[in-house]
Amino acid sequence: MATTSDTPVLDTIAAMTVDSIERCGMDEGSLILTRIAALVAMDAPPVSYLAHAGAAMEANLTSEQVQDVLVAIAPVVGTARVMSAAGHIAEAFGFAIAIAEAEAESIAQAEGKSRGSS
Structure with a gap:
């Protein structure tokens, strides 16, 4: 039975991602680097890389690792x-930095x- 949501596509992608992570035995850094390699192979747009920016930062990946x-x-x-x-x-990543600076x-x-006011 389908559930209603304002973001059904994003919800589906999120569910697929969670399922993939739960079934994968890779460490977090290797997983993100593998996903980046797959994005490159698919000639993915910037938004696809942006979707992985937070996880890359949480995994403490360096720009050198991505370059490698x-x-x-x-x-x-x-x-x-x-x-x-x-x-x-x-x-x-420039967009991610701009967002972080605006939030800060x-x-x-x-x-x-x-x-x-105190």
């Missing part, structure tokens, strides 16, 4: 895909208002 994946898969997927992915990754600014402003 790109180097490792270049002979298989091709240089055009790797260069496309590098641009998409940079765009996605909002928090700082709220704290400033709270201190001012």
Whole structure:
């Protein structure tokens, strides 16, 4: 029986992701790096990389590790895909950084208002 939701596509993707993680024996970092490699092979758009940004940060992945994946898969997927992915990754992480900075600014402003009214 179908449930109603305002975001049925995102809910389905989230459920598939949870199921995949629960069935996978990889450590968190290896899992995210493998998913990044799959995104490169699919020539995924920046939003797909953005969806993995939080998990990559939680797994303490470095930019060097992501670069190593790109180097490792270049002979298989091709240089055009790797260069496309590098641009998409940079765009996605730039967007993630902008969001984090905006959130930090909002928090700082709220704290400033709270201190001012105390």
